[in-house]
Amino acid sequence: MSINGNGWAGTILYVDLTLEKINKVPLDPNMARDYIGGDGFGTRLLWDILPPGTPPLDPANPYIISTSPLTGSVCPSSGRLSVAFKSPMTGLIGLSNAGGFFAPELKQAGYDAVVITGRANRPVWLWINDNKVEIRDAKHLWGKESWDTIEAIEKELDDHSVQTMVIGPAGENMVHYALPLVNRTRQLGKCGGGAVMGSKNLKAVVAKGTKGVRMHDSKTFEQLCFDLRQNILSSEMCENLSKHGTSLIYSVLEEVHGALPTRNFQEGLFPEGRESLSIEKLVEEHEIRPNSGCYACPIQCARIVDVKKGQYKGLKMEGLDYYMHYIYGPNLGVANWDFIIKCYERMLNLGLQVSAGHIMSWVAELYQRGLISKEKLDNIDLSWGNQEAFLQLLDKIAHRDGIGDILANNFIDAGIILGPGTEKYQPLITRLDTSECPRARYDVALTHLISNRGGDHHKALNYWTWIAPPEYTPKHHLPGFPLEGSDMHSPVGKPELTDYSEKCHAICDTLGVCIWSSFLIIPDGGGLPHEYAAILSAATGVEYDKDKLLECCERVLILERAFNVREGFDRSLYEMSEMWYETAVPAGPQKGVKADRVKIQGLVDEFLVRRGFDPKSGFPTRKKLEEMGLSKEADQLEKAGRIGKPEVVNTSEATPSKKNEKD
């Protein structure tokens, strides 16, 4: 059976910027079936294309943009775009994911994926207009901020309907945590993809497509998508997200968890912001326009904040979410919504990830502790709450000006430059800066430690243990799962739960659907694994059931982890900064609690065994790789001496339930 017109578009676009060569290659049906799309395609292609050991900013590091068989349809929240590369932020696999409208447009133009390699000899941008693909000169765009770039391109094309992915000055200057922006506010965050684009002299990728997306069994597909959408809309969580976005969780994290990241995670409460940074205060001060959504999304959490007064009056900011709320608020010791909104705008226009906020809070703590001098900071007084100073520093980082040139490095490199003792205060888990405090919460600690792109909450964390009311438990998914297992403060059941929810996250990331529309976040209405399997089968004509879909996702996850092993990492990768073990927060529900290294590392061991990895070396076992159809990859790793011992380590009594995975 042909795959073209069965969900997939059937073509991968290869662009070599060094040779300025454009090549269209039919999508391999086996890869399509086994890796589906999104992170699956990204990981598969990255493994095949990247010469092992290539540095992230080398021209040979590919920048891979992927869609899925569901992209461009009416499947709820199916507008997600996946980008893969080796990350300059961590050296690990870089997987960034954003909503907006670029992915459906690229698919409409007829491509399942775009693989960009090499380095242009001058600034360029890539124009994908259906079959016509052009490498265009970007000299006049270089140096422009993100929104100006978008406007200039739209003007150049005399077309406002095109969809854009652009970098700002931070990406051009290869700041390690620069991001590409999708549309005006959707962020391909976390892994420094903007620096990879900058290293290729690639200012923007722009798409326009008119070809249409066809499904295998249209009628069934339509009905399944409609049913799922009705479920999502019926959820109370969905309605609240439309109104308040993810800022909903701000007060939960402070009041219930005592884990609101405050002054670089030194504290878990921020009393000075309780009123001035509340959702109610924002509504009172400015105008909120609810319902602003990504493509085909019933939730639409990216409400627009229309700034009505103060020095930033007139700003209209879409998608101001929990991330900006805490990172430019309590994290920097600032209790001022206007400052948060302004930082958000600067961050987007300079083309920086939210990691910039963590870099700044880290340095502010160093300043507080006398570990960095004012002179070293170009005479900036980086005291907590000094708003002007932080805005100035953001700008210096993006332009690599003065101290900004040092801080434009990823945490690990910057820590080495600033000297021993500074690294201790970096809010890192598995080489990446985290937004969640792992001290008291075993679900946070484990899901972040084992995340393939480094510690973050978008790869395995689930709502049931994280922020849900106690009545939500995973018992519907993992029959026999103990009630205590959904308690975030208990290590019980966490490896089993993390195993399951990592695979479910991978469903979202290979199918290009938003986790906010899945049961991981909306437990009473979001898409379940068997529902996504049915939708995928109707789209492609390939028979997927829940088990087959989960198997495909496990294959993707194992290949991601094996990629990190191939690129030089071992068991020691799964570690977090000393600050989590050594210092406790002084007040609130988490008062006095420090992370328990022995218990947490025991959970990691257990999890690795479940994934078929050797917990001693951190390497994958041949048996597991072969089970997943990855014997060639096993050969390659074995040659490099990076295959794990097959012995099965005794899993601890912390995981009582074995029979599971039935709906």
Place this chain on the structure above:
Amino acid sequence: MKMILPDSDICGGCRTCEAICSFSHSGIFNPRAARISVIKDEANGVYFPLPCLQCREAYCYKACPVGAISVDEGTGAKIINPNACIGCRMCAIVCPFGGPVYDESNGKMTKCDLCLEIGEPQCVKWCPKGALKYVEVGQVGFIKKGKAAYKVMKALLEEGGV
């Protein structure tokens, strides 16, 4: 007479209406071939879903040189007969709202038919936020008055009573 009534205050710009419109008419998801479009000004956060308004004195109907456009009696929908259409695009030129669109697949013009064959406009059925309503044209004024009054009443109540 019926019409699709858009509400730009509620529309979130997700373009589900465009995708389902194209799909319902051709079995292919292709927002650019849809009969309804969401006009977006992202910089100012303005999203305006614009369907064919099914004008009573429809210019498209009057201007068609071959009489390819007919009027559905029950709903007042103006419907293009693809077999009669010569693809001259005159209907698109005279329409003040961009109702008629060019169909790349057959070189003919097409436009919103209120999904008469399916029974109800699919864009209305699928809009997740209720920004599109399928209403009797006689109700339009009342619906809009209700919305305006609600806004005023809400503001007054917040001020501390009417």
